Each structure stands twice: as C-alpha cells, then as structure tokens.
Amino acid sequence: MTVERRGWTMRALKLWLPLGVSLLFALFPFYWMAVTSLKSNQELYSRKVMPLVVHNPTLKHYVDLITETNFLEWTWNTFVVAVISTAISLLFGAMLAYPLARMRFAGATLVSFAIAATYLVPQPLLFVPLADLINRLGLGDTLTSVILTYPTLLIPFCAWLLLGYFRTVPVELEDAARIDGASRLQTLIKIVLPLCGPGFISAGIFAFTLAQNEFLYALIFLTTTEVRTVPVGAIAELVKGDVFYWGQLMAAALLGSIPVAIIYSFFVEHYVAGLTAGSVKG
Amino acid sequence: MTAAAAPALERRRPAFSLGRWLEREGVFSWLMVAPPVAFLVALVGYPFFYGIWISLQNRPVAQAGEFIGLDNFIHAWHDPIFRQVVLNTFVYTIAATLLKMVGGLGLALVMNQEFRFRNLTRALLLLPFIVPTVLSTIAWQWILDPAFSVINWLLVFTGIANPGPSWLGNPHLAMLSLIVVNTWRGLPFYAITLLAGLQTIPPELYEAATIDGASGWQRFRYVTLPLLKPVIFIVTMFSVIFTFADFQLIYVLTRGGPANATHVFATYAFDVAMGAGQFGQGAAIALSMVPPLALIILAMAIYMRPSKS
Amino acid sequence: MMHESSFVPPYDAFFKNKLAAAYEKATGIKINYDVVSVGSLQTRVTTAAENGTGPDMTHIGFNWAFLFDEKFVDVSDIAGEIGKESGGWYDSAAEAVVVNGKWKAIPFGNIGQLMNWRTDWFKQAGYDKFPDTWDELLEAGIKLKKAGHPFGFELGHGFGDNHGWLYPLLWSYGAREVEADGKTIVIDSDETARAIDYCRRLYKETMVEDCLGWTDVNNNKAFLSEQISCTNNAESILWSAKKDFPDMAKVIDQSENPKGPKGRFHMLNPLCHAIFTHTQDQKAAKDFLRWLMKPEQAGAWYDVAVTYYQPFLHAYDDAPMWKVEPRNLPYRDALKTSHLPGWPAPLSRAQSETIAKFVVIDMFAKACAGKSTKEVIADAKGQLKQIYRQA
Numbered sequence: 001m002t003v004e005r006r007g008w009t010m011r012a013l014k015l016w017l018p019l020g021v022s023l024l025f026a027l028f029p030f031y032w033m034a035v036t037s038l039k040s041n042q043e044l045y046s047r048k049v050m051p052l053v054v055h056n057p058t059l060k061h062y063v064d065l066i067t068e069t070n071f072l073e074w075t076w077n078t079f080v081v082a083v084i085s086t087a088i089s090l091l092f093g094a095m096l097a098y099p100l101a102r103m104r105f106a107g108a109t110l111v112s113f114a115i116a117a118t119y120l121v122p123q124p125l126l127f128v129p130l131a132d133l134i135n136r137l138g139l140g141d142t143l144t145s146v147i148l149t150y151p152t153l154l155i156p157f158c159a160w161l162l163l164g165y166f167r168t169v170p171v172e173l174e175d176a177a178r179i180d181g182a183s184r185l186q187t188l189i190k191i192v193l194p195l196c197g198p199g200f201i202s203a204g205i206f207a208f209t210l211a212q213n214e215f216l217y218a219l220i221f222l223t224t225t226e227v228r229t230v231p232v233g234a235i236a237e238l239v240k241g242d243v244f245y246w247g248q249l250m251a252a253a254l255l256g257s258i259p260v261a262i263i264y265s266f267f268v269e270h271y272v273a274g275l276t277a278g279s280v281k282g
Numbered sequence: 283m284t285a286a287a288a289p290a291l292e293r294r295r296p297a298f299s300l301g302r303w304l305e306r307e308g309v310f311s312w313l314m315v316a317p318p319v320a321f322l323v324a325l326v327g328y329p330f331f332y333g334i335w336i337s338l339q340n341r342p343v344a345q346a347g348e349f350i351g352l353d354n355f356i357h358a359w360h361d362p363i364f365r366q367v368v369l370n371t372f373v374y375t376i377a378a379t380l381l382k383m384v385g386g387l388g389l390a391l392v393m394n395q396e397f398r399f400r401n402l403t404r405a406l407l408l409l410p411f412i413v414p415t416v417l418s419t420i421a422w423q424w425i426l427d428p429a430f431s432v433i434n435w436l437l438v439f440t441g442i443a444n445p446g447p448s449w450l451g452n453p454h455l456a457m458l459s460l461i462v463v464n465t466w467r468g469l470p471f472y473a474i475t476l477l478a479g480l481q482t483i484p485p486e487l488y489e490a491a492t493i494d495g496a497s498g499w500q501r502f503r504y505v506t507l508p509l510l511k512p513v514i515f516i517v518t519m520f521s522v523i524f525t526f527a528d529f530q531l532i533y534v535l536t537r538g539g540p541a542n543a544t545h546v547f548a549t550y551a552f553d554v555a556m557g558a559g560q561f562g563q564g565a566a567i568a569l570s571m572v573p574p575l576a577l578i579i580l581a582m583a584i585y586m587r588p589s590k591s
Numbered sequence: 592m593m594h595e596s597s598f599v600p601p602y603d604a605f606f607k608n609k610l611a612a613a614y615e616k617a618t619g620i621k622i623n624y625d626v627v628s629v630g631s632l633q634t635r636v637t638t639a640a641e642n643g644t645g646p647d648m649t650h651i652g653f654n655w656a657f658l659f660d661e662k663f664v665d666v667s668d669i670a671g672e673i674g675k676e677s678g679g680w681y682d683s684a685a686e687a688v689v690v691n692g693k694w695k696a697i698p699f700g701n702i703g704q705l706m707n708w709r710t711d712w713f714k715q716a717g718y719d720k721f722p723d724t725w726d727e728l729l730e731a732g733i734k735l736k737k738a739g740h741p742f743g744f745e746l747g748h749g750f751g752d753n754h755g756w757l758y759p760l761l762w763s764y765g766a767r768e769v770e771a772d773g774k775t776i777v778i779d780s781d782e783t784a785r786a787i788d789y790c791r792r793l794y795k796e797t798m799v800e801d802c803l804g805w806t807d808v809n810n811n812k813a814f815l816s817e818q819i820s821c822t823n824n825a826e827s828i829l830w831s832a833k834k835d836f837p838d839m840a841k842v843i844d845q846s847e848n849p850k851g852p853k854g855r856f857h858m859l860n861p862l863c864h865a866i867f868t869h870t871q872d873q874k875a876a877k878d879f880l881r882w883l884m885k886p887e888q889a890g891a892w893y894d895v896a897v898t899y900y901q902p903f904l905h906a907y908d909d910a911p912m913w914k915v916e917p918r919n920l921p922y923r924d925a926l927k928t929s930h931l932p933g934w935p936a937p938l939s940r941a942q943s944e945t946i947a948k949f950v951v952i953d954m955f956a957k958a959c960a961g962k963s964t965k966e967v968i969a970d971a972k973g974q975l976k977q978i979y980r981q982a
Contacts, residue, residue: 018392019403022385026407026470028432033421041835045816051430092318099311106308111315118322119519120575121330122527124551125568128336128561128641129329135642152325155318157520183301184310213414215530220638223593223645224625231414236627241702242752242807243827244420253417260412265405342940344640344662361977362970363948427809428801429818450804451747453960539748540803541956542949556634557947559658559940 030254037061037250044246061247062255070225071252074233079259081143081229082211085150089207090200092151093158098188100159101166102174118156126152127220134221145221146229150214154207161206165199166192201267209260230256337566343559354566363542363550364567371546371571373457375525375578378464382521383514385465386472391502393473394480404477407470415467419534422463426450426535450536453543460544463531468524472517479513480506519579526575547571593625593635593646605895610888617882620875639867647870648880651863653946654931656688656695657938663695664866664873666880670694673884678906683929687861690938696865697880700893700900701929703922704755704858706849707814707828708821711842712740721846725760725789728821728849732797735820742797743819746956749807753952755858756823756848758932761786761951763851768951768975773936776979778954779972782853787958787967794959803956815839823848825860826899826919847921847928859929862900901926941979950974 031052036044038057049055065071099105100112130149131140139145169192177187193200218232228236234252238245303309337354339347358364393404410418426449428434434446449459483506491501529548532538538545538553545553547567555564603626611622625646627635636655639645640662656663670688674680684698708721716735722728732742745752761767766782769775794802799819801809810822815831817839822828832840848857864883866876883889886906893902894912898919902910903926913920932951933942945951954971958964 015392015395015397018388019397022389022392022473023403023406025466026410029418029421029425029466030409030413032425033418036421036424045812045836047429047816047818051435052432092321095314096318099314103307103311105311108311111319114319114322118326119523120572120579121326122548122551122568122571124527124529124548124555125333125565126326126329128555128565128638129332130325131638132332132642133325133329135638135644140642140644149325152322155322159318160516184305209412215414215416219631220634223627223635224623231416234414235416236631241825241827242749242811243831244808244812246420246424249417249420253413253421256417257409257413261405261409264408264412342658343637344659357977362973423808427812428799429813429816448800448804451799451801452803456804536804537748537806539806539949539956540746541953541960553947554944556637558944559637560944 033250033253037247037254039247041247061245061251064245065248065251065255069237069248070228070233071230071255073226074228074230075256075259077143077227078212078229078256081146081150082208084147085154085211086204086207088147089151089154089158090162090204092155093162093203094193094200096155096159097162098166098192101163102171115156115159118152123153123216127216130217131220139221141222141224141227143222143227146214146218149217149221150211153214154210157210158203158207161203162196162199165196169195205264205267208263212260333565334569336561337569339562341560341562341565343561347562350562354562355570357563358566358570363545364570366542367545367547367550367567368570368574370457370542370544371526372574374461374464374528374544374546375522378461378468378525379518379521381461381465382468382472383518385469386476386517387510387514389469389473390476390480393477404474408474409470410467411471415530416534418467419463419531422466423535426459451540453540456536456540456544460532460535463535464525464528467531468521472521475517476510476513479510483509515582518582522578522582523575526571526578593627593632593639593649602892602896602899605892610883610892613888614879614882618878620879622879639869643867643869646867647876648864648866650699651696651865652861654687654933654938654942656863656865657690658940658943659865660690660695662868664868664870664877665693665695666697666866666877667694669877669881669884670697672881673697674904676906677884677886677889677904678908679904681903681905681926683859683926684861684903686934687859687931688863688865696863697884698861698863698903699884699889700862700896700902701922701926702751702825702860702862702899703901703925703929704751704823704825704860705845705847705921705925706756706821707824707843707845709740709842710844712738712820716740721844722849725763725793725849725851729789729793729797732793732821736797740820741799741818742793742821743799743802743805743810743813744793744821744823745805745807745810746794746802746952746959747805747809748949748952749805749809751858751860752805752807752810752822752824753949754932754946755825755860757790757952757955758858758930758934759848759856760790760851762856762930762934763848763854764789765851765853767935768933768945769936769941769979771935771937773939773941774979776972776975778975779968783968784964786851787955787964790955791958791964803960826922829916829918830899843918845918845921847925855928857925857929859931861903861931898922941975944978945975948974948978950978 035052035054038054040056040058040060043049043055096111096115100108134140134145134149139148173191174187177191182190212229213231215231218229222228222232225233225237230252234249238249238252304313336347338349338351340350340353341347393400424430425432428446428448431446431449437446447455450456487505488501491505496504527548528546529552532544532546532549536544538549547570551564551568554560554567603624607624611624615621632650636649636651636659639649640659680698688694688696688698706721712735713731716731716738718731722731735741744756747753761783764782764786766778766780766786768778770777799813810819810824811828811831813819814822814828815836829840829843829845832843848855864880866873866880870876890907890910893900893907893910897912897915901922908923913923931942932946933939936942950971954967957967957970
C-alpha cells in the first residue's frame, strides 16, 4: 500500500509535475491568443474583468479576418511557397548530401565547407543584393521570388540532416545492387531513397516550418496583397498606424498555425524518428 | 560522325562508355553536386561577396558608393551602440541557448517515460515552434503588458507588489523577457529532438550500467550524455545560429529599446541600413556577426567532438 | 503607386474604389494602389529606389525627399500650380520636400501629434483646460498619478509617438541638436540639460514605468484600457475610442503641446507623394498627381479621413471637415509650429541616422532610467559628432 502510494507520488513528481509546467508554459500563449480572438474590443481593453476568461464571446474577428482581408489567399500562397521551396530544398539537399556521405571526389571538403559556411551568412547582409538580383530577373512581387530565395536558408539544413541519414544505409546493400548491374543513380533511387523516408519527412517538415514562418524576404519581395504570405499579410493589413487589430491578428495566428499543426500531428512520429536516427550514428 | 551502315551498334558504343564515365565516383558526384552548388553560389555566394563589397564603401541609399576601406568597421568599433549590441547579442544567445539546452534536456528526460497521451503531448509541445513567430510575438506583447500580464495580476492580487514589474520597460527585465520568449519558441524543438535521441539509446546499456551499480545520476552522466552528444551538438548549433541572427522577435517587441538595452546585430544592422539609409555601415555591422558566430560554432565543435568510445 | 496602410480604413478604400476608378474613366490609365504596412514603407521605398523597379509613385515621409533625392522627379512645376490653385502652401510643406530649391514631392497632409487627455480625470484634479506650460503639466501629472491616473508618454524605440513629444520638448526649452548651418553641434547646452531634468521628473513623478519600453502601439493600448490619463499621439486614439468606446470618446480631448520657456512646438510628420525617376512615363505620373491635388479630388480624399491628414494648403483652413470634429482643430493650428527632427538644420542624411539610432530619444530615456544628465548629454554629443562628421 505505502509502496504503491510512494510510487505514485514519485511518478507525479518526476512526470506529471514537470510535464504540466512545460505544457502550461508552452500552451499558455495559445490560450491567450484564443481568448483574445474571441473577445470584443470593449472587453479586450477592459481591465476591470478578469482577463483569462471570455465573458461575451464573439466570432466577429474571425468573420472580419476572412471577409475583409485576403487571409484565405495568403494562406494558399504560404502553402504553395512552403511546399515548393521545401521540395526544391529536399531535392538539392539530397543531391549534396548523398555524394558527400558516400563518395570520394575532388573538392568534397570544399563543398562541405561551403555548405557549413552558408549557415553563417547573416540574412540582413543578403537582402539588399538579393532584392537587386530578384528585380533584375523580373521576379519582384511574384511568389517565385520567395520560392527561389527560401531554399538558400533551407538547403544547408536539409543537406545536413540527410547526410547523417544516408550514412545509416548499409553500404553492403548498395554494393549488392551495383553488382546486380544497377547504375549509381538507380541504386540511389531504388535502394537508398526508400530507406531514408523518415529522414526526408523530418527534413521536409523542418524546412516547411521555416518557410511558412519566414518574414524578412517576404516583407521585401512581396508587396501586393495578392501575393503575400500569412505573416507579412497579417502584419501589413492588420496593423494600421499605431493601432493593432488585436483580435484579428490573434485569429490569424491561430488559423495560420492550424495547417502545419495538422501536418505535424500526422508525421510527428516519423519526424522524431528521422530527426536523429542519422545524426546519432553519423 | 557515325557510319550509316551500322547505326545501332555505333550508337550503343558511345552511349555505353558515357554510361561508364558517368559511373565514376568523381563524375557522378559532381553531376549531383553541381546544380545545388551553382544555385547556392548564385543566391548566397554572389550576394554575400556583394555585401562585403558594400561594407567597404560609403554607400548611402540611392547614391553611388565610394570606396573607403575599413572605415565602416572602424566607425562601428567606436560606436557605443555597436559595443552594446555585441554584448546584448552574446547575452541573448548564450542565455537563451543555455535555457533551451537545460530545459529541453530535462523535458526530454521527462517525456522519455511511458505515459498516456504521449503522442498528443508531443504534438502539443511543438506548437510554439510552428506558429508564425511575428504573430505569436504579438500575443506575447499582451502577456508582457503590466496591466494585463497574468504574473502581474497574481502579484497584485496576492499583494506582493503593486504595481507589478514592467517587463519591457526595465532594461534588464526587457532582455530577460526576450530571452524567455525566445526560449518559449525554441525549447519544444530542442526537447523533441533530444527525446528522439534518447530513444535511440539501447536499453541494454542502462541495464548493464545498473548491474554495475551505477546510480541514476551516474547512468545519466556516463551513458546518456555521451551518447546524446552529437544530437545536442546539432540542435545547439541550430539554436545558436537562429538566436544569434534573431530579428522578428525583437523587432516586434521592443525594436531594441529601452535605450538600446535589447538591440542585437540584426535589428541594429536593419535600422542603420534601412532607417538611416547607410548601406555601407549596415553591411559592416551585419558582417561583424560572422566571425564571432563562426568562433562560437568552432568552439562548440571542438568541445563536443565525439569522444572515441 | 505605393502607400503606407492608412490608419483610417475608408481612406485606402476611397482611393482604390473611387479615385482610381474615376481617373481610369477620365483618362484610361489604371492606377494600382498598393498598401504597405507602417514601418515597412521605408524598406520598400529603399528597395524600389535602389533597384529602379517597382511602383512609379510612392508615399514618402520625414526627410526622404532628401534621402532619395536623386531617385525622385522634380515636381516644382506642379507644386507651384497646386499652391496657386489652393490658397498657398504652409511653410512647413516646403521644409519637408524642397531639396536644393526643387520640390521633390507633393505634400499631401500632416499626421500631427498632439496631447491626448481625459477631460473627466483632469477635471477631478481641478483642471478644466489642458495645462498651458510643461511645468503646469508636471504639476497636473503629479496630482493625477496620486489619484491613480498616471501619464504615459512613449520613451522607447517606436516610429512616431516618442519623437512626437521629445523633440518639441527639447525645442521649447530652446535646445537644438545642430545649428541651422547643419554642422555645429550644440546639444551640449544648459537648455538641453534643463529639458532632460524636466523629462526625468515628468517620467518619475507622473508616468507608468513601462513607458521606457513602449513602441507606438503601447500608448494607444494603455489609453484605451484606461491605464493612463494623458499621452502624446496622433488622432488614432480618439478614432478608436469613437468606434469601440463611445462613452470614453466623450471625455477625450486633444490639445497642443505645452509651452516651454522658448515657445511651443510640434512634430512635423508629413505624408507626401513622390515620383520615382525610373518611371517610364513621368509626365503621366505628374499629370496624375496634379489631378489628384485638385480640390475636387484631394478635398474629397481629405474628407474621407476627416482631418487625420491635415492639409498643407491654406484653402482647406476652414474646410467643413474641421467642423465635423472640433476637437481636431488644434491639429490645424499645430501645423504652424511644426518641424522635422533635426530642425533648424536643413534636410540631411545625418538627420536620418540620428533618428535611426534614436540619439535624442535615448538621451532622454537613459536619463529617465537613472543616468546623470551630464552623462547622457555627453553620449548624445559623441554620437552626433560622429554622425554629422560623416555626412
């Protein structure tokens, strides 16, 4: 009896207490967003009522967000941009990672050094020259401008994650395939890639998250409402002078994170598995 | 020139040797590597060197530049705000990274136990990492407002303080607040990644250690930590890079105020380049973050070098 | 045409739906109206000017006419015509856009900054009128803070509400950053010291502590949530109050900044329209601006925003829109005593750098946070010297 109770106390102390505190810390701002998005402006600014409860819930901010701004269009843009730039980053990341993981070739050190160096290049240094480049290519105010520039932030991370992952594939499998007459490309596509699915999923999700969150490039390259992404669109149209449309901003934050949250909930298992399987052994 | 008499044969032979050539490691590798490398050179390499070139010029916005050598860097060195920016960035990066590392590891250890709703918890904990940063930061702006903050409300309610602390108005608290918000955003990613690392550690190792009489702390110190090192290294590196160059969060919450107490490299470079229209100075400030960042990462790489087991 | 998103939603809509449509009907030229968020406009103008692409016309503010001088078309001719047509320009209009004797943009309106205050709480403290001098304001503030209604003036790194009162304060004590020659640094003066000492007292004795970290949104939020009884802001507080808090709106008033020993000053925050030199058909762009500024168009546009943008043209001095909300009248009067930061020095790059580095703001803010007056003046002096030497 006492042993059992002690076990329970220990478990509460070692598991539920820290877990509860972490969840509270992590989720409280979301609760705040939800509460804020459901309050009328009158209630929002009132200090007389307890701020943690909604007294007169209203969906006005959600309705306004969807009917008065181009929020749905921004969401679609964000999705398109994030998916395509993630795909490009995965493809290029894999093209860099596989040879580095498996082959000996002249300049390999240089290439891996260059990839590492890309991490270090500060974004604030790049945007003026990049804007120049984008405009000379005639891509200003097109989604292509960010689809092309986001991979510069994502490729190094993808390459790094995948590099570790490729190394976990047993060389013997590849050798066997080669002996059976498969070319290097066939080996890669038919043998190696299927084994690295989780690696691609985790790199992909990571890239997707960063892409849909990016702010600086989107701010500079996308200026018309129709081509904006969620972060820039919301900031541009829900912040008027020194007045914030708090309710709508919070509604946008919640609605904006739902698509990604759904993707995460599907893939979280693979994501977690893929994130480290490579790097631990690599 | 192929002979018309035996087209099939002739065509196959060069194709065959081309295939052979393609199979050579060096050739295959470079064919794979070349497109992404070209892509990165065009969109990172070129702007980067262009940026360096700008940093060596007196280059006001909308005007031609004039080469002035290292003047911008000398100027920055004598600029009191720049010195504060360097200090702030280091404090911000180191504190936030440490918090994320310790907190993330702790949370990962907690979550490495068996319990119900583990997957759900894991997905929920990732939320701060998912939501667009600008928007979540705006929510924090309310949470840190003394009149609405729950902490202040509690302090006043329980009579400990009235009025409660000013989270963004006091220079020290402002930095602390930013560190907390940064940790809030980054910690889940840390925890989930470390958790994944923990799960790859074979249970037999712990069993063996327990048989050898190792205490809980010893098992952590001599089994968990060494095996987790590579993962810790990778997430820490991600975190250092992102925190060091952070822009959105600070820009939304304080824009570097009060009195530059929270200005960091990215926000200051942005203000100087965009606000003041001094591209040369702005580029020099942005460029100044490369060496310290490289040093931090190098130092970490050496320290965390996987020890030969 | 690129525009910062207006605080007044119908204002943007009016251009898109009415003005652009009318112009297209009259001339067959389609005008795209592109809204940019506040604070990002300069970034956008910078990239457009740097790369010579993007919008043909843009909304500009502050001293950008100087900053982007080479990238903007000279519009002196139409400025002259417009001035003649509409009763002449205010002097402050020229201060903002004339570079080397040429008009580089057409001023549209000023977004003035005034004292916003709660008449009910001031009355309880014994004030029927807004205090006329800074000293009286301090006195009133002390009483109001005791009564639980402190002041809240932005001292952080915002865009406008900090400059909106700190520069006028500095000037009204007779202090300057630079002489009119644009070279001689004169910040290190007894006048500056007095302004700083005053500011420190005002902060410590009348304000909420949080002001030091505020950006432009915070004072609106604090005012509307009834935390503060007085702040310096544009018309947006009264606007939001009318929309969401009709009862509070009744007890809000707006007044000119208090007087100092050397007079009364305000901040000039001009909204102007400029044409990029990369515009292919510059004449068409000019024609459009000319058309826009005719009383039929401009007048209607001003009306939509009901004095949020205060016209720089004397013809509108008694326009009906001023009668819609008499509490906005001080904005019109403030225009006469409004100047750009850096005044009385002419437009220069150094001005922008001083603003971007928050030299003057932080001089006051550091003093409020506890540094000595001597120290903060020395800091500011050092920074100004470096900035003005370079420019």
